[in-house]
Amino acid sequence: MPNSPLRQLKETDFLAKGSERHVFTLDDSGRVLVKVMRSKYLRKIRMVDDRSFFGWLKIRRAYALFRREQKALSDVMLRAAIREDMPPVLSFRGYILTEKGLGQLVETIRDADGKVAPSLSEQLQAGPLTPSQIDALNEFASRIYDWHVVAHDLGPKNIVWNAEDGRYILVDGFGDRSIIPLKTWNRRLNNRRLDRAFREMAETSGLDWDRAERRFRHG
Known part of the structure; x- marks a missing residue:
């Protein structure tokens, strides 16, 4: 054949x-x-x-x-x-x-004009996020925790705005890179990794992350 x-x-x-x-x-x-x-x-x-x-x-x-x-x-x-x-x-x-x-x-995630959708990194470079964008980002963060998404790179460049659904989604950086995938097996360990990832995102992007509430604060 x-x-x-x-x-x-x-x-x-x-x-x-x-x-x-x-x-x-x-x-x-x-x-x-x-x-x-x-x-x-x-x-x-x-x-x-x-x-x-x-x-x-x-x-x-x-x-x-x-x-x-x-x-x-x-x-x-x-x-x-x-x-x-x-x-x-x-x-x-x-x-x-x-x-x-x-x-x-x-x-492929597209914007309202049919072009490749902007990443969160590109939105941040264009200026401060609007209150509605921060609300959408908080909804994204909440769902990442709730769905037990294992991600080794939760940077803004890997988060994209889906205009059709009106939400942010993760497009890259998935997976547990540890030899023993403990974060895949244990939600608490994965949540700790997500806590650190969102805190680092806030520190490098000028956002304000509430560790206790696991939410970004409005500026």
Whole structure:
């Protein structure tokens, strides 16, 4: 049976570059994004034999980020199925094979004009948040705790405004990076990590975080 051709990701579809991945739009509609690992993570596995034990370990390590995120998102979506509610994270659409390696498919969040939605970081750079934006950010924080979302990077650049639903959602930085995923197993430990993440966000963004109430105060 012939192999399926790999999806070619065009440079004209390049959207963003992170410390670990590159992001491309998948088609002209721009409704789906594909995330691929940067080449520095894949060089060591280009000639690796996946049939060997150590070769397979190298491959798993190269794609450890994908596997951690998949686990975290799967747990959140299980809660969504029980609660019959949309979680405070983006939708995962599966995987695709590309010439740049395995690609992770996710939904694109758009603003009211159909453009790529602004991140919280971009909103903060544009000026102080409005009272309604702070209220929406507090709703986001409350849901992140309630849904037991495990996130290793809860920075403003990973939080995006979903104009269609009128809410903030987390689009990146999921997953427990510990060898023993205690935050995944224990809500209290994860809440402590979230406390620290929101406090750090406030300190670097000029926001005012109430530790006791777990809310951002209005300026």
